[in-house]
Amino acid sequence: MLDGHAMSAPEHNGKLYIETVGCQMNMLDSELVVAELRKQGFSLTSDVKDADTILFNTCSVRDHAEHKIYSQLGRLKFSKRARPNQVIGVMGCMAQKDQELIFNRAPHVDLVVGTGQLKEIPRLIDEARSERGRRMAVSLDRKEGSRAEVASSFESYDPARDPTMRPTPFQAFVRIMIGCDKFCTYCVVPMTRGPEQSRPPREIAHEVKLLAQQGVKEVTLLGQTVNSYKVTQDGKLFRLSDLLELIHDTAGILRLKFVTNYPRDMTDDLLQAVRDLPKVAQYLHVPAQSGCDEILKRMKRGYTVGEYREMHARIREKLPTAAVSSDFIVGMCGETDESYQKSLDLIRECRFKNSFIFKYSPRPGTKAIDLWDDDVPEEIKRRRNNEMLDLQNHISEEDNANLIGSTFEVLVEGISKSARKAQAAEALDDSFVPQNSEAEPAAGPTQLVGRTRCDRIVVFDGNPRLAGNLAEIAIHDCSATTLMGSIVTHESEHRSYSLPVVS
Ligand code: SF4
Structure with missing residues (x-):
């Protein structure tokens, strides 16, 4: 039995299985929930059959993502026979949108928790297990009540982080906004994530500093329309450009990115900040959605193709x-x-x-x-x-072909996907390598992956210990999605060395 909340609950093995679909916001939400549950003594498992606590963090943007979750839930219909204290929860956008419908379609689900109630998850898991009853916590509407509730949920969660849930230990997401007020006609986000709210710059700066102290090198600022960010703090208006300037010099941070942008809010001050602040990625994701004015009007995107x-x-x-x-x-x-x-x-x-x-x-x-x-x-x-x-x-x-022959500063993310697959296959073939052992990263050169300042993916051979550092890569080949290169080696008097490795 576990400490804290779980003390009052019946016996369970403390193993948590969590599956996340959807956007980076969801990845961040899962990271925050896992961090909180770890504090209660839970540990993660990648095997759903091994878990007494199962969470699905869901997406409602497309029908397909919802179908996938409902069929996953269907497969768990009888799993409580083997594990009577198992708790199955659905959190995130689909929980907020479908609410009671989830219990109707999957009666074995115990929890339905919307995007604004994430901080309640540890208590709800505990209650569902001890009282063997269903629990639902969702925002009732987009009015002021839910605005405060959603804001308090993400404020109380954001400082708690779980590095094991990040894309890599040195890349982290930081939410600077929640919700959306644009109401594009095809989109559920304004209903599932609630009204648009920007976080105070001082809290964001504090969080970025904490992350840097934990070894994070690249921070991606998240918002549904991140460039609509606007907060007045101590009488000063902070836009995204001001926020980037505020956090730019955080010691240890090498790169700053931000997604996703709204075309109408791509103001000149922001473009100037991207131009003038060297750590800010020269990369802008600005969804157009259509090239036809009639369709954009139907979508209620708020701009014309000309704009x-x-x-x-x-x-x-x-x-x-x-x-x-x-x-x-x-x-x-x-x-x-x-x-x-x-x-x-x-x-x-x-x-x-x-x-x-x-x-x-x-x-x-x-x-x-x-x-x-x-x-x-x-x-x-x-x-x-x-x-x-x-x-x-x-x-x-x-x-990409036009970039062959150029040299880029690349932030190394780690071993490439294909090299990982090859290593895993080799390990399976090798009878001397015990299965389930946590293999040490290979010491010699292997294929690594990283990104340029303009977010282009680059693969090259190098030592896996370069992960988290900047390296200079010369490009000699490409595909539509990837640049291939090699580390630039500079000759210096009697020795050669690779440049630059910033740690
Ligand atoms: S701006 Fe984006 S999140 Fe907001 S309603 Fe439109 S598509 Fe949805």
Whole structure:
């Protein structure tokens, strides 16, 4: 039995299995929940069959993500027979959106916890286990009550961190905003994440400092529309540009990134901050969603294609080497072939570094589902999606090819995915390596992965101990998604050494 909250609960093995789908916000929420549960004595397991506590952190943006969670829940229908004290919880956007429906569709679920009630999870797990009853904690609406509740939830959680849940131990997310007030007609986020709220700069600066002290080198500031950030503190208005300046000189931090941007709020002061602050990534993710004015109007995106073009031209003028990426939705209600072609034109014109392309999926609770039929057949959506992806890949590959011969400062993230897979396969073949042993990273050169300041992925051979450092990489080959290179070695008198390794 565990300490703290769990003392009053029946026996359980303290093993927590958590599965996270969706965006970086969800990854951060899971990190915060796990950190809090670790304080109660829980430890993580990657085997769902081994866990007495199971949490699903969910996403509602697409139908597919929800189906996946419901089918995972279906597979756990009888698991309480073997583990009578097991608690199964659903948290996040789907919990906020579906509420009671989750209990109806999966009666073996014990907890449903919305995005604004995460701090209650340890208590709710404890209660569900000891009283064997269902627990639901969700925001009732977007009004002032839920605003305060959501804000207090994320304030009380954000300083607690769990490095094992991060992409790497030296990369961390920091939430600077929650919620969204833009109400795009296809999107559930304003309902599931509540009203737009910005965190005070002093709290963010404190958190970044704490993370740096824990060894974090790269911080990504998160917000649904991160460049809409706006807070008045001690009589001074802080925009995102001011916030970047405030945290820029935090000792130990090498890179600052921010996602996701809203085109209308891409102001000149922000572009100047990206230009002038050397630690800020020269990378802007600014979703266009469509290249057709009629569709943008249906989406209620709040800008025209002309305005997006004007914004993109300002980025190119002020930050000529910055990478810009985008999101597009294909098959939005009413999207004709002509309007879809206009999206392709915008991609050709802007030459995005990459685009995330999604097929429109009608979401309950949105305006679009009430106003229009989902009138673009699935096979047309699929064809448009594939074609658009081909076009984007073609552009990405051409632009990457132009970088062959250049040298970039790369923040090394660690061993590349393919090298990891190869190592795992080798370990399985090797009868002398005990399975389940935590293998030491290889000491010799292996394929590493990192990112340039403009967020391009680079692979190169090097020592895994370079992870978390900056290295200078010369590019000699590429694909649409990846640059391939090698560490620049400088000759100096009688010896050679690799440059630069900043620790
Ligand atoms: S800006 Fe639009 S798409 Fe983005 S989170 Fe807000 S409502 Fe959703």
